[in-house]
Amino acid sequence: MPQHHPILEAIERLKTRPAHAPRPIAVYDLDSTLFCTGPRNLAIARAFSEYRHELRPFVDRLEAHRMGWNVMADLQEAGFADEAILTELRHFWRATFFTDHFVKMDGVYPGTVELVHVLRNAGCLTYYLTGRDDPGMRQGTLHALESAGFPLPSEDVILHLKPTWEEDDLAFKTQVFEDLRALGEVVLAFENEPANANGFLRAFPSATVVLHATIHAPDPVPLDPGIHVLETLAGQWLQGPALQ
């Protein structure tokens, strides 16, 4: 018996969709949903420590896969307490995190590449919807998608980045909901931010909305009932009979 799993159940429903139903869409956030930003944050801290050598021993204690939301906080937890240097690092981080160069450093969470392919093969339009900005991060994002083995933009794969860096992520994504409705039916959405996950479920109540429980911005809003919280997007279900 296949184990109860919201993604598996969504795949099962895809198999029984009427031929005339709107095109199914799977929407994926990128940062901290498909991609792990830990290596990017660590690379930024390491690059900055070239200028502030006293930071280096603390950077060396960090591990990419255990980085939190805020690299300054990670360094404080590692014992670094110079507030002036941490403030400098904060400025350096803001100038580097959202760039083509550093976005290529990201890791990939287990199972995510396989998941996107499985859902695409099951008939879903692949829609990457990200708060990464188009002017600063498109090339780096395409490079990262290709390196990791994710499907690249094509007839049934869309990459939608934020038009400006300054725009609020949730406001941007909410505006895109209308585009999604015009394209088909959102059947699955993957997010790491509770507020964004809530936005998806409120806009698309019949969709399977998954919160990948990685890291998220401070002070998260309460998660709406009905959102599926998953510690990992990997699992045996990816090779299960539902996919054959």
Ligand SMILES: [Mg+2]
């Ligand atoms: Mg995210």
